[in-house]
Amino acid sequence: MNHWIIAPVVLPALLAPLLAxxxxxxxxxxxxxxxxxxxxxxxxxxxxxxLEAGGGTQVYFLGDWPAPFGIVLVLxxxxxxxxxxxxxxSLVVLWHAIATGWDNRGRHFHALFQFQLMGIxxxxxTGDAFNLFVFFEVLLIASYGLMIHSGxxxxxxxxxxxxxxxxxxxxxFLFALGTLYATTGTLNIADLAVAVREMSPDDVALxxxxxxxxLVVFAIKAALFPVQFWLPGTYANAPAPVAALFAxxxxxxxxxxxxxxxxxxxxxxxxxxxxxxxxxxxxxxxxVIAGAFGVLGAKKLMPMLAFSVVGSMGTLMLAxxxxxxxxxxxxxxxxxxxxxxxxxxxxxxxxxxxxxGNDALTAQRPVAQNGLLAALFFAAAIGMTxxxxxxxFLGKLMxxxxxxxQSWMALxxxxxxxxxxVTIVGFARAGSVIFWKSxxxxxxxxxxxxxxxxxxxxxxxxALGLLAALSxxxxxxxxxxxxxxxxxxxSSEYINAVLAPTKEGLK
Amino acid sequence: MEVLVASAIGVLTAxxxxxxxxxxxxxxxxxxxxxxxxxxxxxxxxxxxAVDAPPIWQKYADVPxxxxxxxxLVLTAIVISFGMTAVLVMIALGAYLEADHDRINIRDGExxxxxxxxxxxxDA
Numbered sequence: 155m156n157h158w159i160i161a162p163v164v165l166p167a168l169l170a171p172l173l174a175x176x177x178x179x180x181x182x183x184x185x186x187x188x189x190x191x192x193x194x195x196x197x198x199x200x201x202x203x204x205l206e207a208g209g210g211t212q213v214y215f216l217g218d219w220p221a222p223f224g225i226v227l228v229l230x231x232x233x234x235x236x237x238x239x240x241x242x243x244s245l246v247v248l249w250h251a252i253a254t255g256w257d258n259r260g261r262h263f264h265a266l267f268q269f270q271l272m273g274i275x276x277x278x279x280t281g282d283a284f285n286l287f288v289f290f291e292v293l294l295i296a297s298y299g300l301m302i303h304s305g306x307x308x309x310x311x312x313x314x315x316x317x318x319x320x321x322x323x324x325x326x327f328l329f330a331l332g333t334l335y336a337t338t339g340t341l342n343i344a345d346l347a348v349a350v351r352e353m354s355p356d357d358v359a360l361x362x363x364x365x366x367x368x369l370v371v372f373a374i375k376a377a378l379f380p381v382q383f384w385l386p387g388t389y390a391n392a393p394a395p396v397a398a399l400f401a402x403x404x405x406x407x408x409x410x411x412x413x414x415x416x417x418x419x420x421x422x423x424x425x426x427x428x429x430x431x432x433x434x435x436x437x438x439x440x441x442v443i444a445g446a447f448g449v450l451g452a453k454k455l456m457p458m459l460a461f462s463v464v465g466s467m468g469t470l471m472l473a474x475x476x477x478x479x480x481x482x483x484x485x486x487x488x489x490x491x492x493x494x495x496x497x498x499x500x501x502x503x504x505x506x507x508x509x510x511g512n513d514a515l516t517a518q519r520p521v522a523q524n525g526l527l528a529a530l531f532f533a534a535a536i537g538m539t540x541x542x543x544x545x546x547f548l549g550k551l552m553x554x555x556x557x558x559x560q561s562w563m564a565l566x567x568x569x570x571x572x573x574x575x576v577t578i579v580g581f582a583r584a585g586s587v588i589f590w591k592s593x594x595x596x597x598x599x600x601x602x603x604x605x606x607x608x609x610x611x612x613x614x615x616x617a618l619g620l621l622a623a624l625s626x627x628x629x630x631x632x633x634x635x636x637x638x639x640x641x642x643x644x645s646s647e648y649i650n651a652v653l654a655p656t657k658e659g660l661k
Numbered sequence: 662m663e664v665l666v667a668s669a670i671g672v673l674t675a676x677x678x679x680x681x682x683x684x685x686x687x688x689x690x691x692x693x694x695x696x697x698x699x700x701x702x703x704x705x706x707x708x709x710x711a712v713d714a715p716p717i718w719q720k721y722a723d724v725p726x727x728x729x730x731x732x733x734l735v736l737t738a739i740v741i742s743f744g745m746t747a748v749l750v751m752i753a754l755g756a757y758l759e760a761d762h763d764r765i766n767i768r769d770g771e772x773x774x775x776x777x778x779x780x781x782x783x784d785a
Contacts, residue, residue, distance in 0.1 A: 336706075
């Protein structure tokens with residue numbers, strides 16, 4: 155039993171109380187500790203990903219209790235990839251928050267940040283459905299604090315909406331878990347997979363209800379239509395580094411759908427046959443359209459970026475809806491890409507907003523570093539909208555290839571291509587208004603805002619660099635992800651890894 | 662027994678949904694609490710309803726016992742929903758004090774008033 159598997163949960167869980175209670179009066183100490191924690195986490199995540207690249211599914215039995223009775227953490231390729239993604243994203247975001255001083259505009263930023271990481275890592279690692287709920291709550295309660303970090307009228311009100319929406323979602327999650335437990339008698343994911351496959355046809359109706367309820371819960375997190383309405387208000391009003399970190403939150407929802415619907419309600423389960431394709435595909439199509447129109451119609455920069463996140467989630471879920479191993483691997487590639495491109499855009503938007511004073515999409519006094527920020531915006535927009543040469547282009551191409559065999563291929567292609575076109579128009583409009591039309595404005599009154607220091611720009615560049623790396627190393631990454639998807643669809647390996655030791659013990 | 666529990670869950674859920682749809686801070690808090698009560702009772706009943714049966718398996722006698730796992734789940738759910746309600750109350754209070762009203766719905770144009778000066782300068 156490899157004890158490093160639990161490290162991504164334990165490390166932030168230990169660090170966060172220290173940050174909250176010991177280092178709360180010393181921001182320098184807190185910054186150093188938080189950054190050290192993030193670097194260590196990245197190291198652990200890289201180590202786990204390398205470990206996982208060689209071997210099969212690894213299981214960590216908490217307290218050494220045998221599987222369906224105790225709680226297990228499961229590390230497979232998907233978990234390893236998501237952990238690595240979270241760790242890299244948190245490094246970039248944390249650097250930005252420290253360099254721009256966002257962490258000092260309210261209290262307990264670093265403690266909440268670490269709790270958030272703990273919740274996200276736990277959700278990616280857990281092999282127990284109820285434990286997934288608990289980690290969801292951990293990451294949500296930390297995100298409530300981060301969302302209203304540094305306060306303000308608009309932010310508090312948007313935060314209240316966000317909290318109410320997610321509390322209702324959590325209640326629904328519990329209803330789904332209750333239904334699942336009542337019909338199968340277990341909540342361990344591997345054991346659930348066995349129970350669902352052995353279920354008599356008389357009981358499948360309730361399991362189907364539970365499966366659809368769970369889908370709704372995860373769709374709320376993943377911002378799928380018709381439950382995506384919370385996202386634009388939340389992301390647009392959250393502090394920019396927090397919005398960049400939240401780029402991974404929607405992916406937690408996508409991850410949960412992928413995990414539960416491949417391992418537990420896989421394609422071979424008669425009870426839930428077609429649930430994902432029937433429900434997710436239309437929702438994803440409308441989500442892409444809603445995101446594209448939102449980008450075009452937004453009057454401010456931050457809501458526009460938030461809508462582009464909605465659109466990218468729609469594209470991602472279209473690939474998931476195809477529900478084949480290859481389409482799933484393209485979905486995972488697009489997931490990596492959209493996380494970093496959303497983060498890069500939000501971090502960059504923070505620099506722009508700081509230099510302009512607001513995020514309204516109107517011609518105003520130009521920002522201090524017009525050329526540099528415009529170039530960065532251009533690059534980030536290329537990434538988000540899916541133009542070559544960045545990974546967005548490859549990602550969308552792969553998603554389209556992934557859904558090619560489906561009967562709804564024409565619809566998916568049309569929606570993705572037209573959605574991309576509308577998004578490109580929206581981004582082009584925003585970029586030209588902010589960076590070009592502004593240069594025609596008179597210098598304006600008052601001193602020029604101070605320029606961003608190199609330290610403040612590096613995180614944005616890092617995020618863009620990761621996008622570039624994703625496109626340069628697209629071959630190896632796609633290869634790893636294809637093996638990940640193959641592992642997901644072969645649920646017997648997961649089930650064996652978790653339950654076989656118990657069976658051997660009972661003999 | 663079954664009818665009582667089922668209708669209790671139904672009434673609590675219906676009340677909770679109705680209160681949440683009022684879209685004002687206080688009714689929403691009450692609504693979320695009602696919903697969490699409903700889900701707690703629901704979770705409790707997922708281990709089958711058994712009256713007068715301890716959640717302990719008696720090895721030496723054939724006495725009825727009830728499923729202990731839902732009771733543990735309910736305990737977790739109660740603690741979490743209690744904490745979440747506390748957070749909700751604090752955030753609702755903060756939003757009320759900032760905005761001077763307790764409507765949860767943000768109408769278009771309403772949040773256009775807080776331009777740069779509002780956004781900055783609240784580094785408390």
